[in-house]
Each structure stands twice: as structure tokens, then as C-alpha cells.
Amino acid sequence: MALFLTLLAALTAFAPPAPPAHAQSFRETLAEYEVVNGYFFTQTGGGAAGELGFGITDEGGIPFWSEYQRLGGPDALGYPVSRRFEWGGFVSQATQKVVLQWRPEEGRAVFVNVLDELTRAGRDEWLLAYRQVPLPAQLPGEETLTFDQVIQARLRLLQESAPLRAAYLRSADPLAENGLPVAPITDVGPALVLRAQRRAFQLWKMDTPFARAGAVTIVNAGDLAKEADLLPDAAEQPEPAGAQVASPPGSNTRVSSDELARLRLVAERARPAVVKLTDGSNSSGTGIIIDAGGLVLTNSHVVTGLNRERLRAVLPDGRSFSGKTLGWDEWTDIAVVQLDVPAQPGATRIELPAVPLGSAQALGVDQRVLALGYSAVFPAPPSAKTGTVRSLSGQIQVDRGYPLFDLIQSDTFIYPGDSGGPLLDLDGRVVGVNSAIQVAFVPRQGRQLTGYSIPVEGALQIAQQLIATGSVPRPYLGITPVDLTPTLAASAGLPVTRGVLIVEVQPNSPAGAAGLVEGDIIAGMDGQPVTGLAALRRLIVRHQVGDQVPFDVLSAGQPRRTVALTLTDRPPLV
Known part of the structure; x- marks a missing residue:
């Protein structure tokens, strides 16, 4: 079974593609992603593998993320x-091109006059030498003009x-975005430069x-403010x-600032006991240390997807321990x-x-929850x-695996x-223990x-x-089954196009005792049709x-027949 948390692509008819900002494959780390109250960007963080960045949010009643959009x-x-x-008594945040400043009296964010601030800070000569931006200039007679005339x-x-x-006037509101020109256009050698306030x-x-x-x-004013x-x-x-x-x-x-602080505290306290399970290959999953002696709870499909002889658990602090799989239940x-x-x-x-450990029975619909894990999608x-x-009654069947019932179903962004x-x-x-995710692309x-x-x-x-x-x-049948598909049926000249094809019968098994052999096709069970391995497993879990x-x-060469099998306990897993 695939190691990674299985993705069930529930594609709706005429579904549009996912937005470009999120159109990465599952093995790619997102450079930016949605977080509580806003968005997080790693493009300017400077850390390796996207481990650092800057968030822009609507926290504290200051909607920088909304204004940014x-x-x-x-x-x-x-x-x-x-x-x-x-800055100047107002909450501010710099982006590459501007510095945003929240003005409560206006109910909006405005752009700081960064180049004017450079003048006040005595950095004009630095700006001329560093970015070849000319010094500000007072126009003749300007002191006698009204503001509109200026x-x-x-x-x-x-x-x-x-x-x-044309570049200055290109924006919808040139004065708001650029400020006024503060110097004549100046020839600095390789370029003609127009200096405005912003x-x-x-x-x-x-x-x-x-x-x-x-x-x-355009010279990025936010970068300039940072560099200066x-x-x-x-x-x-x-x-x-x-x-x-x-x-x-x-x-x-x-969420409120208090609830966000609580979410962060929950993550901080739990994170040291959330381990990466790996065999040293590209495959990995997550586990939960549930006692101080090193007992780890995880998924069956995690350990069966790894080489258990090389299984190791890596803690967030960098420590690594070998692990022995005590057992698994598919x-x-x-x-x-x-x-x-x-x-x-x-x-x-x-x-x-x-x-x-807590209790899933104490959960309620619409209750907030938090997941931790080693998805490669997030840095x-x-x-x-x-x-x-x-x-609290979710059901899912992953690929041709066994169906799972009474699951906690949430919109948590697990991957x-x-x-x-x-x-x-x-x-x-x-x-809960995170097991699977379903992704649907819904029109509009x-x-x-x-x-x-x-x-x-x-x-x-x-x-x-x-x-x-x-x-x-x-219960155990003692067969190695594969899905019978129309293509397989046609190539083998089989009489049906759907069912479960037996490719091997184990010795001393219920199937062998009932006379089933390699090449037989299971077409039904309990009076219900068996169209494939998924259907067979949905029926067998009832027994x-x-x-x-x-x-x-x-x-x-034989007519369809009914065979009675007495289910026995499966042999020990190895």
C-alpha cells in the first residue's frame, strides 16, 4: 500500500483546474500558503528549504492581508x-515595493513616503550613490503656490x-501609489531617473x-527602506x-488572537513527540510517541510501505532511533x-x-482541531x-484497501x-490518528x-x-487477488469483465480447502456482486x-457455481 497519505481525487464534472498558486505536486514544498488570519510567504525569508518567511495577516483588527490583496x-x-x-505612531509592514501603514482614521492602509523618509534620515547621498536616485529639489517659487498648484x-x-x-501614470491612482515627483527627471549616466515620494x-x-x-x-521602496x-x-x-x-x-x-495563540501553544507542546518514520528512502510517514518509553502509534499503511528492517524514527530535535514494528492491522x-x-x-x-491522549467522543461538529505531520508540502x-x-461518522475506502468507518471527518489541510x-x-x-484525505475540485x-x-x-x-x-x-481467505478489468478479461478470454481474479492460493487455506485454484474468478459473495477487490473487502469486513x-x-470450462468457505484466522503477519 502506498506510504504517503492517500489522495482520493473526487473529480466533479466540468471541474476547473486548481488556482495556479496551489498547482504544485505533492512532493514540492509550497513557497506560499494560507495560514490562520492571512498568508505566509517564504520567497523573501532567506532560509534553506523555505524554513523562513514573512506572514501578512489580519490579526489584531489591522487587516493588512485584506488590504494587501x-x-x-x-x-x-x-x-x-x-x-x-x-513607524510614526502607526502600525506598518514592508513589502518589496512599498511600506504599508494602517491608518485607523481612514480605515485603510496607505503607502509610506519612503523616499521622503530617506531624506529625513539623511540618506539621500547614499541613495544617489547606491541606486543612482537624484536628490530631491525645491522648484522655484513653489513656496508661494497652493497645494493644488504644487x-x-x-x-x-x-x-x-x-x-x-507613462510608467508613472500607469496605475489607477498614480498619486496614491507613487506620491508626487520630488525632483526633475535626471540623467545619471546609464539611465534617466524620476524620483517620487514613494x-x-x-x-x-x-x-x-x-x-x-x-x-x-521601478526601484522597490520597501527593499530600500530595509537596506537603508x-x-x-x-x-x-x-x-x-x-x-x-x-x-x-x-x-x-x-480566529481571535487568543485562539491563535492557543493553537500555536498546542503545536509547540505536541511537536517534540511527533516523529518522522522512514527507512532512509524517499518514503516516509508520521508517528506519535504516546509514552516516554518510545511507543509510537501510526498507520498500518505507513509501516507496510517501509522496509521494516531499516525503520527509524527521527524526532524534531534531530535525534534518531531504530524502531521495531510490534504489529499492524490493515x-x-x-x-x-x-x-x-x-x-x-x-x-x-x-x-x-x-x-x-484525549477522547474523540468528546468532539463536536464545528469544533476546531489541529494536525501535525511530515507532509513535504509544507516547509x-x-x-x-x-x-x-x-x-464523526466519516467513511472512506482508499484504493482497494479495507473500508474505514466512524472516522473523524474534518477540513484540516493534511497531505x-x-x-x-x-x-x-x-x-x-x-x-485521532490522521489516515486519509479526499480532494474534490468543485466548479466555482x-x-x-x-x-x-x-x-x-x-x-x-x-x-x-x-x-x-x-x-x-x-478472517482469512488465503488467496492472492487482483482486480479483473475488461482489458485483462479480453486478453485472457475470460467469460466476465469484472470481479476478483485469483492469481495464487496459499497452502492449507480456506480457499484451498474449498477447491479454489489459480485462475478462478470471484464474482459474488453473500449474494452480493463482487466487481473488484474493493467490493470484496467491503463485504469481508462484515464477517x-x-x-x-x-x-x-x-x-x-465450468458453469458459475457457489462455493462455501469457512473463514479462519489469518496467519501471523511478517
Whole structure:
């Protein structure tokens, strides 16, 4: 079974493609993604593998994220390059191209006159030498003009260059975005430069590594403010991606500052006990340390997808321990791994961090939950993602696996690699083990995610049996089955196009005792049609060891017949 958390693509008719911002494959790390109250961008964080970045949010009643979108987003403003800070008594945040400032009296964000601020800071000579932006100039007689006359006089400076004038006027509100010109257009050698209050425009007279002759470029005012040390040092420090709480794409999740702080605290406390399970290959999954002795709860499909001889658990602090799989149960997708935790000097065993266990029965619909896991989609795993409970009776069948019932269904943004990770309540207790996700592309709504988690009570019940005996009694047929498809049926000249084809019968098995052989086709069970392996497993989970079950079977050269099999306990798993 595939190791990664299985993706069920529920494609709606005439569904549009996913938005370009989210059109990455599952093995690619997102450069930007939705978080609670806003968005997180790693493009300007400077960290390796996207581990650092800057968030822009609507927290604290200051809607910078909403304003950022209204004003044009990354295309118009560039990516954020700072955290929030105070400038001139107002909350501000820098992006590459501007510095946003929240003005409560206007109920909106405005652009700071960054180039004027450089003048006040005495950095004009630096700006001329560093970016070839001319010094500001007072126009003759300007002190006698009204403000409207000053505006007109300054705008007349644009007439000296048609390309620069066109670049300045290109925006919907040139004065709001650029401010007034503060100097005549100046020839600085390689370029003609127009300096305005909020931006500078450069018309290049020759080819450069970043612009061809005749092109107009815009000096990024936010980058200038940062480079000129106008921003507080603390504001320039990138935020760790690991501290973010991702939210479902397109959900526009909004919570109070107190609730967000609580989500972050839950993630911070649980993260040390959430491990990456790997065999050293590209495959990996997630596990939960549930006791200090190194007992790990995870999914069956995680451990069966790994080389168990090379199984290791890597903790977020970098420590790594080999692990022994105590058992797994494919019917419930639960497995238990015991870590080999060495003793310290003095024969005292190292105690590992563990996550407290809660109750899925205490959950309610619309209750907020948090998931942690090692999906490669998010930087700095184990990453945290939040969502709300949609149902406590979810059902899913992954590929041709066994169906799972009574699952916690939520819109939490879990992805491949998060399998086996914890679903937590806001008290930081494990309420579920993340198992699968369904993705639907819905017209006019885009991508919708549904996560499925195994309730912790059932998971622990299975885990205790696996710890005690290494297995859970399950009915056993003793065959190696494959789906019979129309293509396979046609190539082999078989009499039916759907069913389960037996490719091997194990010795001393119920199937062998009933006379089934290689090449037989199971077409029905319990009077119900069997159209494939998924259908067979949906029917067999209703039975227990010892049940006598009728099967409809087709054999070469024989009429359809009914065969009774007495189900036995499956042999020990190896």
C-alpha cells in the first residue's frame, strides 16, 4: 500500500483546474500558503528549504492581508519583507515595493513616503550613490503656490520623458501609489531617473543584466527602506515556517488572537513527540510517541510501505532511533512501533516526550482541531494545520484497501506524508490518528479538502492488542487477488469483465480447502456482486473468524457455481 497519505481525487464534472498558486505536486514544498488570519510567504525569508518567511495577516483588527490583496497582492506590492512594526505612531509592514501603514482614521492602509523618509534620515547621498536616485529639489517659487498648484507643477516634471510619464501614470491612482515627483527627471549616466515620494522610476539608456535599453524599471521602496536601516532590527527578522498554522485553501480562516495563540501553544507542546518514520528512502510517514518509553502509534499503511528492517524514527530535535514494528492491522489502518531507546549512564533509560491522549467522543461538529505531520508540502515539518470537525461518522475506502468507518471527518489541510500523525483538540490531546484525505475540485469553488482521522479510542484498543499479541484476529481467505478489468478479461478470454481474479492460493487455506485454484474468478459473495477487490473487502469486513460464507465462483470450462468457505484466522503477519 502506498506510504504517503492517500489522495482520493473526487473529480466533479466540468471541474476547473486548481488556482495556479496551489498547482504544485505533492512532493514540492509550497513557497506560499494560507495560514490562520492571512498568508505566509517564504520567497523573501532567506532560509534553506523555505524554513523562513514573512506572514501578512489580519490579526489584531489591522487587516493588512485584506488590504494587501485589495491593493494588488504580490504583483503590485511584491512579497512581504518584514514583520509588523511601528513607524510614526502607526502600525506598518514592508513589502518589496512599498511600506504599508494602517491608518485607523481612514480605515485603510496607505503607502509610506519612503523616499521622503530617506531624506529625513539623511540618506539621500547614499541613495544617489547606491541606486543612482537624484536628490530631491525645491522648484522655484513653489513656496508661494497652493497645494493644488504644487501638485500641478510637480506633475509637469513628467513631460520631460514620455516613457517615464507613462510608467508613472500607469496605475489607477498614480498619486496614491507613487506620491508626487520630488525632483526633475535626471540623467545619471546609464539611465534617466524620476524620483517620487514613494517610488523611483529608471529609464535605461543601455542594456543591463536586469533591463534592456528603453525599459523602465521601478526601484522597490520597501527593499530600500530595509537596506537603508529605516526598519527596526526585530521587524527584519524572518519568521520560522514551523511556527505557522496552515488553514484549508480558500477557507479564509479567522480566529481571535487568543485562539491563535492557543493553537500555536498546542503545536509547540505536541511537536517534540511527533516523529518522522522512514527507512532512509524517499518514503516516509508520521508517528506519535504516546509514552516516554518510545511507543509510537501510526498507520498500518505507513509501516507496510517501509522496509521494516531499516525503520527509524527521527524526532524534531534531530535525534534518531531504530524502531521495531510490534504489529499492524490493515482493517483499521493502525500500527504500533517500539523505539529502541538506549539507556543513559547508570542504566536509566532516556525518557522521550509524549503527547497526552484525549477522547474523540468528546468532539463536536464545528469544533476546531489541529494536525501535525511530515507532509513535504509544507516547509519545516512537522508542520501544523488547523480545521474544523465536519462529521464523526466519516467513511472512506482508499484504493482497494479495507473500508474505514466512524472516522473523524474534518477540513484540516493534511497531505501525503501526514499519515499516522496526531489530530489534536485545543487542550493539546490526541483525539485521532490522521489516515486519509479526499480532494474534490468543485466548479466555482475550487479545491475542497476532507481529512479522515481514526478516533483515538478505537486506535488505542487495536494498539493494545497489537502490543500484547502482535496481531488482531481477522478472517482469512488465503488467496492472492487482483482486480479483473475488461482489458485483462479480453486478453485472457475470460467469460466476465469484472470481479476478483485469483492469481495464487496459499497452502492449507480456506480457499484451498474449498477447491479454489489459480485462475478462478470471484464474482459474488453473500449474494452480493463482487466487481473488484474493493467490493470484496467491503463485504469481508462484515464477517468474523469461523463464519461460513457463500462465494459465487467462475472457473475455466465450468458453469458459475457457489462455493462455501469457512473463514479462519489469518496467519501471523511478517
